[in-house]
Amino acid sequence: MIAPIPDITGQLEEHHADAYLWSLACCDRRPEDAEEVLQTVYLKILEGKAQFRGQSSLRTWLFSLIRNTATDRRRRVVLQRLLALKVAGDEHRPAHRVDPDEEVFRSQQRAMFLRAIGGLARRQREALELVFYHDMTLEEAAGVMQVSVGSARQHYERGKRRVRAALEGEEVAYVSEWQRRENPGEVS
Amino acid sequence: MFPNGSDERIQAKYRELRDAESRRVPSFDRVMAREPHRRIRFTWLVVPVAAVALAIAVFVLMPASQPAIAPTAQSKPEPAAREENSNVAVAPAVAVEDTETPQKSRKRTKQARRPQPQQQPSDQCAEC
Numbered sequence A: 001m002i003a004p005i006p007d008i009t010g011q012l013e014e015h016h017a018d019a020y021l022w023s024l025a026c027c028d029r030r031p032e033d034a035e036e037v038l039q040t041v042y043l044k045i046l047e048g049k050a051q052f053r054g055q056s057s058l059r060t061w062l063f064s065l066i067r068n069t070a071t072d073r074r075r076r077v078v079l080q081r082l083l084a085l086k087v088a089g090d091e092h093r094p095a096h097r098v099d100p101d102e103e104v105f106r107s108q109q110r111a112m113f114l115r116a117i118g119g120l121a122r123r124q125r126e127a128l129e130l131v132f133y134h135d136m137t138l139e140e141a142a143g144v145m146q147v148s149v150g151s152a153r154q155h156y157e158r159g160k161r162r163v164r165a166a167l168e169g170e171e172v173a174y175v176s177e178w179q180r181r182e183n184p185g186e187v188s
Numbered sequence B: 001m002f003p004n005g006s007d008e009r010i011q012a013k014y015r016e017l018r019d020a021e022s023r024r025v026p027s028f029d030r031v032m033a034r035e036p037h038r039r040i041r042f043t044w045l046v047v048p049v050a051a052v053a054l055a056i057a058v059f060v061l062m063p064a065s066q067p068a069i070a071p072t073a074q075s076k077p078e079p080a081a082r083e084e085n086s087n088v089a090v091a092p093a094v095a096v097e098d099t100e101t102p103q104k105s106r107k108r109t110k111q112a113r114r115p116q117p118q119q120q121p122s123d124q125c126a127e128c
Helices: A008-014 A016-026 A031-046 A058-083 A108-118 A122-133 A138-145 A149-182 B005-022 B028-032 B042-068 B077-100 B106-113
Strands: none
Touching: A008 A016, A008 A031, A016 A031, A016 A058, A016 A122, A016 B005, A016 B028, A031 A058, A031 B028, A058 A138, A108 A122, A108 A149, A108 B005, A122 A138, A122 A149, A122 B005, A138 A149, A149 B005
16 A cells, blocks of 8 residues: 655655765765765656655655665666766766865865775665664664665674774874874884 | 764764765755756667677577578488488398298288388389
């Protein structure tokens, strides 16, 4: 039984910020791709191609839809690269949208953290992102990732362990680099 | 939920990241007003599709249609040659039985008669 969602546009607008941030995470933090994926998802919902069945919360369903659409897009891009096909519209696409605050935004600490989570497996990254970034429970995260709760927990625990190790490694490297710059003559 | 300090630390990092990224969320209307997403050019898509179709036609459909092909001129004489050979092998046995022991049991006579329908007319037999 498909339950019609009253005022679907209003509901989407309500979850828009969260949906965009999740889309950004699913697209490896590329804003252009995140917007494209989100637009595709909204169109799917508004045109009735994707229908909410009420098996989970609207937010979980929306996140799941975004994840699947981003995965499809990623596959399509890989296929296009393999076939060396050109994509219509690429010619007029800006190379990269540069924000004036980009330099400030990309601080060294944040870049370090992004490197640490960038080295994780996709499922581990998703589990951590959903729990820590979007404040979801593991059950909700499992629903979005379409895996069992046990599996989601495993990804979550392994991801945490790897992030911890990566951050420690980065910090040690950062401190030693800083010390080397402070005392260039010192040989360790 | 966060039994040790490292979990809180990871969460703090994520919070920091979220705060920074939340400032740049485009509006709902802007996302909806984007150009429609890009499509693969049709002309380029035709090439791999045609190649796959051709491969299917060659490797899948052709072997199935082979029995329907009519025999060529070179392969025609072969069955005739086989018939001749079989006649040569069978005919003497019949001839020997008929000539040497004409009054043997019925059973042997029947066995000798069996190949007869396959026999060529007697004018084609070498020994007759």
